Amino acid sequence: MNNHKERSKEKSRGLIERLNSGPVICAEGFLFEIERRGYMSSGEFVPMVSLEHPEVLENLHRDFQHAGSDIVQAFTYNGHREKMKVIGKEDLLESLNRSALKIAKKIATSPIGYEPNLMAGNISNSNIWNNKDPKTHLVVEKIFSEMVGWAVDEGADILIGETFYYAEEAYKALEVMKKSDLPCVITIAPMAENIMRDGVSILDACKELEQRGGDVVGMNCFRGPTTMMPYLKEIRKALKCHVAALPIAFRTTEKNPTFFNLPDNNGCTCNTPHKTTFPTALDPMQMNRYEIAKFAKEAYDLGINYLGVCCGANPMLIREVAEAVGLKVPASKYRENMSRHFMYGTHPRVPKHMRDYGDKA
């Protein structure tokens, strides 16, 4: 046992070392997946799960780990002071954060292979940042600082700042994260206007984040592969540091570049009680695994080594991303094998009258 643990420790590499030698997979999208599993209120979207059903969160981390995620991202998205005030549970802020971090650390340090995963502390868009009101900047800085403090305390290996649509808020997040001396991943999520809300272009925001010391810079959330890829190409060309690409798993379009206003185009006969298909009726616009795999391969071929899926991610899609860039992961054992299907299979035991029936089924 001890021997095994020591060996694991020795083999543990840092984030940049891993990225320099190949792809690193990061599963995101915890919010949607935990909601889908029935442990979170949609719309409210607060990760109370780390306190109320820690075993559920632990299982999801395990599932993603099994599917090939190298990073175990603590589920503290939206678990910040402002959001906790909105739901009247500010008193649970620190315990929620610490619980999520402890769960992530537990999974990261008990890997399926020899090498431990990297545990990531996580901060994100605060929702109160207002570029015209500097007072909000101070409040947000405090929000970030306390969360980063707890992450460092609980043994985070890296920090992830994600889903920023104000450039200046992303810069502030990076500034706070960098005080920790941990490797920092920072990803932006521009809205459908295709520009940061404070008027900075997507590319300029990323260039600035690199200048300010982002170890990994890129994009996550809000956009599917189709409307994220054009920007990723520019970003990869312009930046020297490692680049991150974590789209949502939905078919966003040039007309509707994000999932917020994505219309149902699949004959929906029962509209949502609210105006948009977001966030509860996006299912028909879900990308299939081959589309996600194609995206991952294309991004990797461009030189983007930090890859994952955000909202809409599930363990199967994470396995597809990992396999698309040449990795074999524990879940590869269960990849599809249609040759043994009862009707479409090619196995000699599949009767001819069943194979012949496939196109009428």
Ligand SMILES: [Zn+2]
């Ligand atoms: Zn997302």
